[in-house]
Amino acid sequence: MIRKIAVLTSGGDAPGMNACLRAVIRAGLYQGIDMYVIYDGLRGLVEGQIKQVNKDFTQDIINRGGTIIRSARLPEFKDPIVVERAADQLKDFEIDALVGIGGDGTFRGLNDLAKHGIKVVGIPGTIDNDVGSTEQTIGFSTALNTICECIDKLKDTSGSHQRCSLIEVMGRHCGDLAMYAALAEGAEGVICVEHPLKEDVLFRKLRKMKAQNKSHAIIIVSENLLDIHDLAKKIEEKTGFDTRTEVLGRLQRGGSPSAEDRVLAARMGAKSIELLLNDKCDSRIIGVKGGQIVDLPIEEAVNMKHEHTHGLRDLIDMLQ
Ligand code: ATP
Secondary structure, eight states, X not given: OOOEEEEEEOSSOOTTHHHHHHHHHHHXXXXXXXXXXXXXXXXXXXXXXXXEEOGGGGTTOTTOOSOTTOOOOOGGGGSHHHHHHXXXXXXXXXXXXXXXEEOHHHHHHHHHHHTTTOEEEEEEBOTTOOOTTOSOXXXXXXXXXXXXXXXXXXXXXXXXXXXXXXXXXXXXXXXXHHHHHHHHHTOXXXXXXXXXXXXXXXXXXXXXXXXXXXXXXXXXXXXXXSOHHHHHHHHHHHHOOEEEEEEOGGGGGOSOOOHHHHHHHHHHHHHHHHHHHOTTOOSEEEEEETTEEEEEEHHHHHTOOOOOOHHHHHHHHHHO
């Protein structure tokens, strides 16, 4: 029988992690469970940074960005000895189950812990939306809104100077942020893993826009695919468009979570407690499918690849 549950946040921080933490803790307390937090992700777990919390701990955090229990990366968690140390810490505190909020890497770590007899549930929290077992992660909606706010502002200035703006966004393995932002902004171009750069097509289009005296052009690029400064120089040479680069960087991680992320966090957080208290459930990963909250065995979930949204790519091409 489960009496004590701990929760941690791990990997890159994402807006909505606090709202999820709140939901997990409150749903657990509602069921009469002793609730614990672990600071600094899996590293804090190995070090025993574990603290019992009550409802007051969750006051006024639903709208706060980042994660109040902090996050960390611990590459050494791939070492079975380190995993064993983490499992021993939970056993020392007599904690029966663990909720981990993070991305695919975090879920792999949780899966290793589950093999030590700890019941775990993973909740997808990462801005990139790159988790295979869910259609949406906590943090994606807020990050997308932040990107759009930045691009709206950039449009004002690039339109005033008839410029082309190259905007680098996060998502090195998954172009969802780039593609959704391109759709939401009506961008003239998007370059990401699912929609690679075709220089001749891009230059032809920009030359045509320049000839038509269009006020500005917006091109969105996923991080780490190419050097946007080199591309900007090439665009100037080949099209005559005065071109500037903007790297949005960690700004995309910050800010108060959107209402959509808060609601998703609440639904997933409450679900994690329901799953942990169900004796018939093994360790699971929570996700969204067709608007419904779903859960999958952890072994299955960690082997799923994020499905690229080919429909979205076609829509972007059609509307550009
Ligand atoms: P994000 O997508 O936001 O970066 P993430 O959870 O995928 O989130 P990672 O840095 O990949 O972020 O993983 C977080 C932590 O999970 C790592 O620092 C490490 O402690 C653990 N981890 C990652 N990969 C593995 C793995 N293959 N086996 C065991 N533990 C892992």
